Every structure is written in C-alpha cells, then in structure tokens.
Amino acid sequence: MNITRKWAATKQRAIEILIRLKRLYPEADCTLNYQTPVQLLVATILSAQCTDERVNQVTPELFRRFPDAQAIAHAEIEELEQLIRSTGFYRNKAKNIQGACRAIVEKHNHQVPKRMELLVELPGVARKTANVVLANAYGINQGVTVDTHVKRLSNRLGLTENTDPVKIERDLIRLLPQEDWENWSIRLIYHGRAVCTAKKPACDRCELADLCPAADLSLLSNVLG
C-alpha cells in the first residue's frame, strides 16, 4: 500500500474508532471536580502521577481554604503542601500551583490565559495540562491531551508509531476532527482503564478489536469458538 492510501486507511479507521468510543462511552466529561478555570488548572496539576479520584478527595478542603488564584498565591506554602500531600510529589506540586497562581494574578489579571503559548509558561503546565484546561474550562480544542492511557492505546491501535507525547499529539491532530480532540482523549482514557489496561488488555471483550492491529487474535478466536 502506498503512503497516501495507507494514511487514508488509518484516518478512516481512526474515525470508526471514534464513532465506537462515542457509542461505548456516551458521557465524556472531565472527571476532576472544579468550579472555576483556576480550580481546574490546580486540579490538573495535582493529577500528575495521581488518580483523579485522589485529587477529588483533596480539592474540596483545598478550595475551601484557598478558593481562587489570589488566595493560593498568598498561602503559606507549608499549609498548601499538607493539604495536597496525599497526591504525591506534594512539594513540587505546591510550588507549581502557587507559582502558577502568582503569575495568573500578576500577569494575567487573575484569569487563566486562554492561549496555549501563555499557559505553557506557567509553572507546572505542559501541553497536556494546557489542553485539558483550554478544552474543559473554555471549550477551546487547541490540541489532543496525551496522557499515559492515550499514549498506550494510540500505539496499540496503530494510530501512531511515536512514543513522544508531542509527536503522538501531532499525529492524532491530523487523524481526528478538531471538535473531537478533547472528547477523544477522555473516551480513550475510559477505555484504557476499563478494557485496554497497561498490564493485560482484555482483547476478548474489546469492541475495537476488529480495528486494532495489536488485538490478541488467540483470545479472539477462543471467543469466536
């Protein structure tokens, strides 16, 4: 197959996967709890190397004590550290959320910026966090969020051969409609948790198996009899 035809086939497969993911996971909401863009930014920074469930356990008290960028900017760092301790890497995260909030207050008039290039200048914010915030707080699909699940599944599904998240994002951007960039990531994360786990993908009950080059065919043939 020449490169153009191969690319067209991959794109068609990506669209079919997207359609099935929408059917399988009709709700594609961000699973972090927040009330404002600043709170979403903070929760997303906390979610690095941590589950959303754990983050949702610490943010009610964190946001009760420090509800906005101004309050976090002026908090005692030791108190911030204790409030977020159970999310791991708490010293670094406390420093980053306070640094980000100080920049938001001092440079951005208390508002989380709506532009990728300004967001990634904030401490603790890389493209992944910026994509989550832009899409969920502002409805701006500027990129595809690539976390560990999206990275693993995009590779298994043969939608990219890259391992670097920035390059994977670039490949997915070319394959998917822009309005679906963020909900793609959320749904792929659901699928990665429920079916295509890192340790043991359950190909025998995966609804994407016929579209997936990494499907374990021995499992499938067992199921098919």
Ligand code: SF4
């Ligand atoms: S068929 Fe297997 S490897 Fe492919 S997406 Fe499904 S669970 Fe993952």
